[in-house]
Amino acid sequence: MNISPRISEPPHHKGLPILGSTLGFVRDPLRFLLSLQEKYPRLATVNLLGRKITVLLTAEDARHVLQENNRNYHKSEAYKILAIFLGNGLLTSEGDFWRRQRKLAQPAFYKQRLALMIDMMGQETAQLLTDWKTQDPVRPVNISQEMLRLTLNIVTKALFSTDVGDRVAGISDALNDILHYADRSLKSFIRIPLRYPTPANVRFQRAVAQVESVIYVIIHERRAAQAQNENLRYDDLLDMLMNTRDEETGETMSDSQLRDEVTTIFMAGHETTANALSWALYVLAQHPEHAQKIRNESFRVWEKGKQPDFSKTRELTYTLQVVHEVMRLYPPAWVVGRRSLGQDQVGTYDFPADSYFLISPYTLHRRAEYWPQPDIFMPERFSEEQSKSRPTYAYLPFGGGPRLCIGNNFALLEMQLVLALILRDFDVQLLSEDQRVKPEPMVTLRPENGLSLRLMPRN
Numbered sequence: 001m002n003i004s005p006r007i008s009e010p011p012h013h014k015g016l017p018i019l020g021s022t023l024g025f026v027r028d029p030l031r032f033l034l035s036l037q038e039k040y041p042r043l044a045t046v047n048l049l050g051r052k053i054t055v056l057l058t059a060e061d062a063r064h065v066l067q068e069n070n071r072n073y074h075k076s077e078a079y080k081i082l083a084i085f086l087g088n089g090l091l092t093s094e095g096d097f098w099r100r101q102r103k104l105a106q107p108a109f110y111k112q113r114l115a116l117m118i119d120m121m122g123q124e125t126a127q128l129l130t131d132w133k134t135q136d137p138v139r140p141v142n143i144s145q146e147m148l149r150l151t152l153n154i155v156t157k158a159l160f161s162t163d164v165g166d167r168v169a170g171i172s173d174a175l176n177d178i179l180h181y182a183d184r185s186l187k188s189f190i191r192i193p194l195r196y197p198t199p200a201n202v203r204f205q206r207a208v209a210q211v212e213s214v215i216y217v218i219i220h221e222r223r224a225a226q227a228q229n230e231n232l233r234y235d236d237l238l239d240m241l242m243n244t245r246d247e248e249t250g251e252t253m254s255d256s257q258l259r260d261e262v263t264t265i266f267m268a269g270h271e272t273t274a275n276a277l278s279w280a281l282y283v284l285a286q287h288p289e290h291a292q293k294i295r296n297e298s299f300r301v302w303e304k305g306k307q308p309d310f311s312k313t314r315e316l317t318y319t320l321q322v323v324h325e326v327m328r329l330y331p332p333a334w335v336v337g338r339r340s341l342g343q344d345q346v347g348t349y350d351f352p353a354d355s356y357f358l359i360s361p362y363t364l365h366r367r368a369e370y371w372p373q374p375d376i377f378m379p380e381r382f383s384e385e386q387s388k389s390r391p392t393y394a395y396l397p398f399g400g401g402p403r404l405c406i407g408n409n410f411a412l413l414e415m416q417l418v419l420a421l422i423l424r425d426f427d428v429q430l431l432s433e434d435q436r437v438k439p440e441p442m443v444t445l446r447p448e449n450g451l452s453l454r455l456m457p458r459n
């Protein structure tokens with residue numbers, strides 16, 4: 001590849017007068033980003049929504065910003081919209097405060113902790129499959145909705161174990177309203193400030209208040225129960241977050257910080273996974289031979305005709321390759337944005353403080369230099385051998401560097417388990433041979449207008 005010699009100004013992609021590239025981006029962000037990749041070898045600066053943003057197109061520069069010089073970068077402005085409802089939680093906080101919180105929360109996601117959640121994930125999925133089996137198999141199933149329901153149930157149980165399930169089920173509409181508001185805000189040129197009571201603003205604020213009040217009630221109930229019996233412990237994430245202490249100060253998290261972390265895990269931890277699972281079922285409906293390989297693997301690892309031994313889920317290695325290949329083609333987090341705090345050199349170019357950068361897993365994952373025949377579904381790309389020959393930052397579904405998704409192992413385990421269980425019991429079929437679903441890049445990359453498929457029970 002031809003990398004230009006060191007010059008001070010990065011290549012600028014000229015768009016329309018005044019609007020710059022805004023129209024092209026807003027109309028079809030994925031196509032726009034791919035077109036930059038075709039035209040520029042390394043990076044390109046564009047004018048978007050009145051701001052100069054540099055789109056990084058190589059694994060090397062993504063690594064520089066996310067890992068090597070990560071202390072020079074904070075998250076970009078778009079995350080401020082998320083911060084309206086996520087507060088100062090892990091996804092949106094910065095600097096020393098974020099570092100402290102990350103350290104406190106990390107043990108909750110250690111592999112030994114996840115191992116304790118696997119039976120719960122299996123039971124939630126089995127419950128869904130039982131529901132499906134009672135339905136008319138000819139009727140299309142709204143997969144997007146069903147995956148959202150399942151991943152919300154799983155993250156709810158992971159956070160609060162069993163005692164609050166019903167209460168939280170009541171707020172799934174509110175969580176949806178919050179997501180819709182974030183989608184609209186991120187895509188619109190002008191956002192009407194929340195102090196103006198437009199119907200959208202009122203609906204959003206009501207949803208935030210509803211979620212917040214449920215979370216506070218749960219926290220207060222826990223605190224009250226622990227005040228009665230200080231040895232009382234629960235086997236869930238909330239318990240870990242409540243009882244973890246800062247090594248230096250010995251302090252635990254305040255109620256409002258707990259509220260921010262719990263809301264963050266709720267929001268970050270279910271829609272992303274639900275979309276990845278929907279995309280996986282869509283791709284597998286197009287490639288029944290790969291679905292069969294997953295099925296065969298599950299019969300081998302969990303044993304055919306027996307109750308699956310969920311503790312062996314990690315041994316579903318081919319299923320994991322499929323999960324990775326699906327997220328290569330359809331990464332739920334399709335862009336990651338950063339702002340520089342001080343001056344930096346990225347690639348061969350100098351950037352002043354306060355420069356904005358956009359890294360797009362969607363584009364990186366389709367760069368032919370790293371992924372030969374990038375549009376073709378080939379799970380074996382993720383075999384150990386083939387993975388070794390690629391730069392690590394060519395594949396970024398969970399971001400990278402210290403801000404890597406804290407729930408990545410949780411999500412991978414969940415996806416392996418859910419896919420293998422579904423395929424054991426069902427043939428997943430397209431509604432018609434020519435059914436095509438477009439990706440819609442909102443806060444996450446989701447199937448446009450939702451995904452419906454047919455699920456035929458297997459004997």
Ligand code: HEM
Binds near residue numbers: 090399407
């Ligand atoms: C397929 C599923 C998932 C995908 C694709 C995904 C993707 C991501 C990405 C790309 C980031 C980094 C964003 C950035 O650098 O700006 C992130 C951060 C985060 N994710 Fe995930 N995620 C998934 C599942 C989960 C789950 C299951 C949880 C929790 C149970 C979770 C919790 C978080 C949190 C708390 C952060 C912020 C971490 C920090 O900055 O310290 N995610 N996720």
